[in-house]
Amino acid sequence: MGKAQRTKQWDPVQVKEQLLAKYPAKVARKRAKQILINEARENTTPEITANVRTIPGIITMRGCTYAGCKGVILGPTSDIVNLVHGPIGCSFYAWLTRRNQTSASGEHGENFMTYALSTDMQESDIIFGGEKKLAAAIQEAYDLFHPKSIAVFATCPVGLIGDDIHAVARTMKEKFGDCNVFAFSCEGYKGVSQSAGHHIANNQIFRHVVGTGKKQRSEQFRINLLGEYNIGGDGFEIDRILTKCGITNIATFSGNSTYDQFATANQADLSCVMCHRSINYVADMLETKYGIPWIKVNFIGAAATAKSLRKIGDYFQDAELSARIESVVAEELPSVEVQRQQVLPRTTGKTAMLFVGGSRAHHYQELFKELGMKTISAGYEFAHRDDYEGRHVIPGLKVDADSRNIEEIEVQPDPHLYHPRKSPEQLAQLQQDGMAFKEYDGLIADMDERTLVIDDLNQYEAEKLVELLKPDLFCAGIKEKYSIQKLGVPMKQLHSYDSGGPYAGFHGAVNFYREIDRLVNSRVWGYLKAPWQEHPELSATYVWE
Ligand code: CFM
Numbered sequence: 267m268g269k270a271q272r273t274k275q276w277d278p279v280q281v282k283e284q285l286l287a288k289y290p291a292k293v294a295r296k297r298a299k300q301i302l303i304n305e306a307r308e309n310t311t312p313e314i315t316a317n318v319r320t321i322p323g324i325i326t327m328r329g330c331t332y333a334g335c336k337g338v339i340l341g342p343t344s345d346i347v348n349l350v351h352g353p354i355g356c357s358f359y360a361w362l363t364r365r366n367q368t369s370a371s372g373e374h375g376e377n378f379m380t381y382a383l384s385t386d387m388q389e390s391d392i393i394f395g396g397e398k399k400l401a402a403a404i405q406e407a408y409d410l411f412h413p414k415s416i417a418v419f420a421t422c423p424v425g426l427i428g429d430d431i432h433a434v435a436r437t438m439k440e441k442f443g444d445c446n447v448f449a450f451s452c453e454g455y456k457g458v459s460q461s462a463g464h465h466i467a468n469n470q471i472f473r474h475v476v477g478t479g480k481k482q483r484s485e486q487f488r489i490n491l492l493g494e495y496n497i498g499g500d501g502f503e504i505d506r507i508l509t510k511c512g513i514t515n516i517a518t519f520s521g522n523s524t525y526d527q528f529a530t531a532n533q534a535d536l537s538c539v540m541c542h543r544s545i546n547y548v549a550d551m552l553e554t555k556y557g558i559p560w561i562k563v564n565f566i567g568a569a570a571t572a573k574s575l576r577k578i579g580d581y582f583q584d585a586e587l588s589a590r591i592e593s594v595v596a597e598e599l600p601s602v603e604v605q606r607q608q609v610l611p612r613t614t615g616k617t618a619m620l621f622v623g624g625s626r627a628h629h630y631q632e633l634f635k636e637l638g639m640k641t642i643s644a645g646y647e648f649a650h651r652d653d654y655e656g657r658h659v660i661p662g663l664k665v666d667a668d669s670r671n672i673e674e675i676e677v678q679p680d681p682h683l684y685h686p687r688k689s690p691e692q693l694a695q696l697q698q699d700g701m702a703f704k705e706y707d708g709l710i711a712d713m714d715e716r717t718l719v720i721d722d723l724n725q726y727e728a729e730k731l732v733e734l735l736k737p738d739l740f741c742a743g744i745k746e747k748y749s750i751q752k753l754g755v756p757m758k759q760l761h762s763y764d765s766g767g768p769y770a771g772f773h774g775a776v777n778f779y780r781e782i783d784r785l786v787n788s789r790v791w792g793y794l795k796a797p798w799q800e801h802p803e804l805s806a807t808y809v810w811e
Contacts, residue, residue, distance in 0.1 A: 278303040278716050281734050285727050293321055300721040304713050311655040311710050316721045317648065319458045319668065325725040327621065327745060328647045332356060334463025335452030336419040338544060339471070342366035342495045342521045343528075345376040347413045349383045351400050351431055352421025356454075357384035365762045367496050368522045376413065383407055387423060396429050404438045408445055414525040415475070418449040425453035446525070448474040458668050459648030461624065464544040465672045468519075471528055472551055472675065477683055479529030485514035487582050490534040490558070492549055493541030493625070494565075496521025498767020503774050504565050507598070511575060511591050519545055532556040532680075535687045536581050538563040538574070542706045543624030543649045546657075547674075550704070554677045557686040559693065562706045567632030568602045568775040580701055598772040605776045606636055609783040614638030616738035616786045619731065621723045621746070622760045624649040628709040630741065630760055633769070633778050639786075641713060642735060645720035649709075654719065656708040729753065738786045754794040756785040 282301050286294040299315035320326040329337070337360050340348055350357040361382040370377035385403045387396050400418065407416055416438075420431050431449040439447040452466045489508075494501050501521035508515050516534040517527035537549045537560035549560035561581065563574035572595045579588040616639045620627040627644045634641055651659050663669075688696070697703065710719055720727065728746055732753050740750045743761040750757040758764065758781070766781055768774040798804075 276735055278718055281718060281731070284734060285730055288726075293324075296321060297727075302710075302719040302721075304710060304715055304717045304719050311659075311708070313659075314651060314654050314710070314719060314721055316646070316654060317458060317461065317650040317669070318666075318722075320722055320724075326647075326722060327724065327728075327742065328458075328722065329460040330454035331456040331460060331463040331466065332419060332421055332452050332454040333360065334457075334460025334544075335450050335467040336360060336463070337364055338460060338495065339464055339467035339520055340417050340419070340450075342368065342379070343523045343525070344368040344370060344379055345373075345413060345524045346415045346417050347378045347381070347383060347407050347411055348417050348419065349385070349403055349407055350419045350421060351385045351396060351403075351424050351429065352387055352419075353423065354384050354386045356421040357382050357386075363762075364495075365497050365767070366521055367499050367502070369502070371522060371524060373524075373526070376411070378411065378413065392423055392427055395427060396424065397431075397434050400429065400431060400434050401438060404434070404447060408438075408442055413445060415446040415448075417470075418447065420449070420451050420453050422454045425451065425455070446474060446478075457672060461543065461648040461650070462668075462672050465547065468545055468548045469673055469675050471519075472548060475525065475528045476552070477529070477532040477556070477680065479526055479531075479533075481526065481530055483514075483516055483530050483533040485516075487513045487578075487584070487587055488516050488534045488536075489513060489578060490531050490537045490552070491515050491518045491563075492537055492539045492560075493543075493545040494518050494521050494770075495541075497761070498763040498769065500565070500768040500770035500774060503768040503771035506773075507565075507571065507575070507594065507771050510594050511579075512587060513575075513578060519548065532558070532683055534558055536561065536578065538578065539706075540565065540629075541625040543646070543653050546652075546706070551675065551677045553704075555680050555684060557679070557684050559687060559703050561701065561703060564629050564632065565770045566626075566629040566774075567636055568599060568606075568772055569636065570629075570632045571771050571775070572599060577701070580699070581696065583696075602772050602775050605779050609779045610638055612783055612787050613779075615640070617642045617735075618739045618741060619735070619737045620644040620760065621647070621720070621728065621740075621742045623647045624653060626760045627741075628653070628712065630769075631709075631712060633775060633782075636775065637779060637782055639738075639782075641717065642737060643718040643720060643731060644709065644713065645718075645723050646709070647722060649721075652706070652708060654708050654710050654721070656711060657704070657706050725749065739782065751791075752794065754791050756788065756791055758782070758785060 302314045305312050368377050368379045385399050418431050418435055435447040435449040450466050452463045456462050517531040537552050537558050539549050539562050552558045564570040575591045579591040618634050618639050618641050624646050627646050631641045732755050740755050741758045741760045747757045769778045
């Protein structure tokens with residue numbers, strides 16, 4: 267039976283029923299609200315439940331708050347020393363596991379990303395308190411590296427015993443005088459997922475670093491790139507293209523970033539948001555405090571890259587810049603198109619499922635579209651309703667005990683540093699010409715009707731989905747990789763990219779086309795059943811049978 271036929275035949279209502287069939291009634295009721303049969307039509311988006319606690323007993327794909335803070339946001343910075351206050355496992359198992367790359371681009375070539383620094387808490391520290399040990403570790407890190415900044419992360423036991431990491435950080439900062447020490451109360455249990463950790467991390471960077479830079483930035487066409495983490499070198503490829511266009515990226519939050527880039531981010535004239543989930547609130551704060559407008563961009567997909575560049579060009583309203591962007595697109599796109607045409611006959615009509623953290627399950631649909639592939643089911647691990655349904659739902663989002671736990675910073679225009687980048691008339695004109703500021707329509711609107719959108723997918727449902735729909739490709743992370751492959755379906759890691767990448771920008775698109783072609787057309791997946799599973803030649807019974 268051909269794949270195309272098979273996808274036509276499945277009925278999403280039945281699939282949903284089957285996913286829920288084995289659950290106890292109460293669990294099934296809860297999960298039903300997180301499994302949505304897409305019916306997005308103009309002006310209406312169906313509601314999904316998201317950013318809620320995973321039901322105990324379910325094997326979730328999510329990570330913890332500490333992972334979101336230390337691993338995701340601060341981890342990719344190159345010259346901020348990351349020091350974990352906690353038992354050694356939290357540090358060791360978070361060490362170099364996310365493929366964020368750094369190029370030691372700081373003033374003196376510092377690159378601390380490769381180190382795992384920890385206070386290595388022991389039982390006695392849990393009983394008598396770990397503050398002294400933390401102060402000694404900060405001192406040691408300072409003596410070793412003399413960094414511009416040290417970031418301290420709390421793991422679960424620190425919150426439980428009540429060490430005041432912020433007081434320790436303050437004291438050490440005053441003592442050093444030339445090193446900004448600040449801390450994150452990002453204990454793993456602080457939120458329902460790593461999303462809470464993003465928020466805690468970004469709040470502290472905004473509070474302690476942004477706007478403190480002394481260097482005057484005078485380059486032309488200054489932007490910040492928010493929510494790009496340089497996984498597999500994506501950020502390098504985006505920077506290559508931006509530079510070629512003559513656009514200055516003041517600060518990437520936070521792939522291959524330096525302390526000074528964060529510190530001068532307030533001097534950009536536009537914020538471009540890649541990963542909406544992990545950082546949209548920083549874009550808002552940059553606008554309120556410094557007057558920098560923001561737009562959503564996406565550099566995943568060749569067409570999306572060209573579109574995002576043009577959007578940036580339109581914002582600056584400079585004929586030379588726009589002409590340069592057009593010439594870069596004209597130079598880069600044809601060779602990407604040649605590659606695409608080569609694989610297209612082999613990839614067209616294939617099906618994919620995408621279950622990734624908070625934005626890639628959406629962004630990567632662009633690349634699959636370019637390959638002629640259909641996304642039949644997708645979802646996020648930890649995104650919020652606005653990432654599914656669009657930002658218009660934000661005012662109505664429920665505040666529960668878990669979200670109340672995460673601080674919202676009250677931001678006011680800075681008395682010295684605030685200046686609006688465009689007049690209200692200019693902004694209105696840009697909007698009238700089609701520039702969408704502060705807008706993101708979410709994943710649901712971009713997916714076909716009767717596809718399945720599933721929040722916080724788990725191990726059981728993932729296997730069930732694959733069994734029922736037999737996609738040509740499943741995309742998720744390392745925890746899912748081998749259980750899916752054992753079902754005979756190729757699995758592409760969209761978190762770490764396996765060992766591949768970059769996939770962003772023009773070069774990235776070509777890398778992706780080639781890899782996906784190889785994956786979905788490899789015949790090896792058909793051989794995954796052992797011969798004795800398909801044609802048992804011997805059978806036996808136990809003596810007692
Ligand atoms: Fe944003 Fe990310 Fe993602 Fe994310 Fe992540 Fe990641 Fe991700 Mo893994 S910041 S939400 S917390 S795009 S580490 S680089 S791949 S889950 S979809």
